[in-house]
Amino acid sequence: MIEFESLSKAYGGFVAVRGLSLRVAPGEVYALLGANGAGKTTALRCLATLLAPTEGTARIGGFDARTQPLEVRRRLGFLAASMGLYARLTPRELLRYFARLQGVDERRIEARVEAMVERFAIGDFADRLCGRLSTGQRQRVSIARAAVHDAPALVLDEPTLGLDVLSGQAIYDFVADARGRGRAVLFSTHHMSEVELLADRVGILAGGRLVEEGTADEIVARSGEANLARAFLRIAREAA
Amino acid sequence: MRWQTVRTVLGKELRETIRDRRTLFMMLVLPTLLYPAMLVLIQQIAIFGQRQLSAAPAKVAVAGADPALVRFMDGDSAIRVFGAERATVAAVREGNVEAAVVLDAAPAAAAGSREARILYDATDDRSRRAQELAAARLDAWGDTLLAARLRGAGLPESFATPLAVADSSVATAEEAGGYTLGRFLPLILVLMTLLGTFYPAIDMAAGEKERGTLETLLTAPVPAAEIVAGKFAAVALIGLAAAVANLASMLLTFQSGIFRLGAAAELRFTLPPGAALLVFVALVPLAVLFAAAFLGLALRAQSFKEAQNALTPAQLAATLPLLVVTLPGIDFTPALALFPVVGVAMFFRELMTGDPPLIPSVLAVLSTGGYAALALVFASRAFGREEVLFGGGSGEAPRGGGWGERIRAWRAADRGIPLPAEAMAFIAAVALLFFHLGPRLQGGLGEGGLLASQWLLLALPALAFAALGPYDWRRTLAVRAPAPRTLLAAGMIALGGIPVGWSIVWLEMQLFEGGLESLVPLQELLTAADARRALWLFFIAALTPAVCEELVFRGVLLQSLGREMRGWHAVALSAGIFGAFHLSFETALRFLPTAFIGLLMGWVVWHSRSVFASMLMHFINNAFVVLLLWQPAVQRLAFRGESLSWPTVAGGALLLALGVWMLPRRADPVVPTPAPEGV
DSSP states (O other), X not given: OEEEEEEEEEETTEEEEEEEEEXXXXXXEEEEEEOTTSSHHHHHHHHTTSSOOSEEEEEETTEETTTOHHHHHHTEEEEXXXXXXXXXXXXXXXXXHHHHHTTOOXXXXXXXXXXXXXXXXXXXXXXSOGGGSOHHHHHHHHHHHHHTXXXXXXXXXXXXXXXXXXXXXXXXXXXHHHHHTTOEEEXXXXXXXXXXXXXXXXXXXXXXXXXXXXXXXHHHHHHTOSSHHHHHHHHHHHHO | OOHHHHHHHHHHHHHHHHTOHHXXXXXXXXXHHXXXXXXXXXXXXXXXXXXXXXXXXXEEEEESOOHXXXXXXXXXXXXXXXXXXGOSHHHHHHTSSSEEEEEOOOOSSTTOOOOEEEEXXXXXXXXXXXXXXXXXXXXXXXXXXXXXXXXXTTOOGGGGOSSOOOOOOOOOHHHHHHHXXXXXXHHHHHHHHHHHHHHHXXXXXXXXXXXXXXXXXXXXXXXXXXXXXXXXXXXXXXXXXXXXXXXXXXXXXXXXXXXXXXXXXXXXXXXXXXHHHHHHHHHHHHHHHHHHHHHHXXXXXXXXXXXXXXXXXXXXXXXXXXXXHHSXXXXXXXXXXXXXXXXXHHHHHHHHHSOOOHHXXXXXXXXXXXXXXXXXXXXXXXXXXXXXXXXXXXXXXXXXXXXXXXXXXXXHOOOBSOOHHHHHHHHHHHHHHHHHHHHHHHHHHTHHHHHXXXXXXXXXXXXXXXHHSSBOHHHHHTOOOOOHHHHHHHHHHHHHHHHHHHHHHHHHHHHSOOOGGGGXXXXXXXXXXXXHHHHHHIIIIIIHHHHXXXXXXXXXXXXXXXXXXXXXXXHHHHHHHHHHHTOOSSOSTTHHHHHHHHHHHHHHHHHHOOHHHHHHHHHHHHHHHHHHHHOHHHHHHHEETTEEOHHHHHHHHHHHHHXXXXXXXXXXXXXXXXXXXXX
């Protein structure tokens, strides 16, 4: 469902991603691990059609992010690190807005919005302006927004950044549910616990390169370390 | 384009705007209150001022007058007469009296004349009033004397006035009101339309980036053009709503007759429905122009604050020329109609005064529509470009610490070429030096000062900036040996560009009268009488600016702009700044031809990456002026009588085109994209 093939992205003389190749199958959750500046956000932005790759391709459902961006976006639910909520819209209005933009059938929009309100338990504040919501409430609305068109591929850029344990749990539930419904999920993170809890496979980015890939257990075993956090540190140090 | 998407984006933007108190205030509350408040304020100030002025009699000292005249002056309750000891300049200046009347000695002959001089301070309102009162009283006294003389001579009073002149304005009260109010109401109307678009444009573009919502929005399966169309329509509609609210408030305020000032001055302001409709029609492209231009600028900024910084100069540039509308004696000509914003404001003025001329009016509305379309292209091209969406300027994190630490960090950084912001700060500093110290050097040292100002205030700072900063000085100054073919092409472009530049000046002269007379001193300076003087002029007026100005403009400025801008944009902006650098207080005529040659030189340097190519072009351009003023043969080549030699212009254009064709192109014109945050 999600594919990167020899993808590179350079900003002038600085290469942020170098020859990245990976695949995420339907019903699979893939975690992209990396230190700050490793190239995670750039890779995800290339897949989300926000940045044009310098070389190589990123695809969703066989559609090329560079040449068929609208087809890719139709199949993509994207959660940016910045959440992306409009402060002067209510969650209901926001969900309606994105449902329309995502091309959800006009007759199904209300039902879909209400389903999201119920699914992510945002009924209590669904008619309050987003600017007045707490961080946790806003993140639930963000997830609902990314899920409103029920895309087959989900890309989440550091989805639990700055969240407390309870709010983080909403993300975990959402990812687990998406896997159960056959969605391909690619997410970037710094948190090893999330990776161990959610990911079927893990890719470690360092200096823009995919330096390690496999299940968490495989990576730990190959590194000879006691756990994933130590394995990650060792791999990142060696790659540097 | 799918209108469904445009409507969706438009609806959402309008909904958000209606919930934004700041925009609502600017759009509806301010205009609703502004005009009544403004009128009441003007009225109150006028009444208060008048009361203050007339509260006490004017203090007038009289010297050299007969007792009868003193009594006559004192007979006016608005005047209080003081003795001759206060009838001095010092007394008036110190405010001991407000005016002083000093009379010559009485004439010996009965039919003689004597002068009464009134001393007053033209910068003091009370003194001006005293002067008016004293003059009126003296005139009345003069009339009394004249009448007595005529009676003595047995002549009728009409003897002294064979022709009595009286005037009466044929303008109706409405026309007089339109004339008075039409001078400033268009300015306010345009300004309020502009303000109506200012904050929404920033909020919908830079604000959306700052809040991180743009990234989410752009992952929706809709083309960027549809999103920008929806946003643009929202900004334009809000601007238009603000304009209509202003227009309605203005009409209600000035046509309602509830304010005493208009009635007291016998001024009435009416705008017939047809004229009001025309104002509305012209407001549409104006709102579109502001919306698109501001949205385009705001999209290129990374934050709300950065957008405000970018839009404020644009706002000033749009509004300052509007002062033309308030000036007396400015006619609504076709040339003026083509000026962005000013043209449409002049159209409003003419509509309010009653009778707009057809051709300039149509030109003003159509050209505003044209500028709006260009601005729309400017806005839409920004959307969807990754360096605009995630640019982040230099890509560097802001630094803290004191100034010493900042300077050390600046020196320690290795940038290769200066950042555009650094180069603009350098240009601002150089401009400050050049425009303040340059004239003093030139005034004190003459032609030596001219040389000193170029080498010390332009070349030396450019070399120091490039060499002492954390830069590669060769790349910063574009110090690179040009290929022979590049030099040949540059020479052809410069030579061909000269007569094309003349045609620009000719066109300016057709559109705007006068201006050339202010170039006479420059012409005198550059006219050589002999070969020795010509050689000196080639050195000070051609070679020196060619080296010094090129280091600054095609070196530091163009190279740094090119670091983060597309080639053409960097060339155009540097040419505009180069043109502005050559503006003088006396004439604006030099801007366009200088910017034109700046454009050619910038383009050649952009492709050749060699400042030597533009130095050659600059030398050819300036040396040709010296040659033209020195050699009659060259003058015959350039002019046919009073007009330009058009065959020479055509030949120049051909040579220019040939040079452009010959110039080797830059292999990698792609502008590097700065790394965004969160790599």
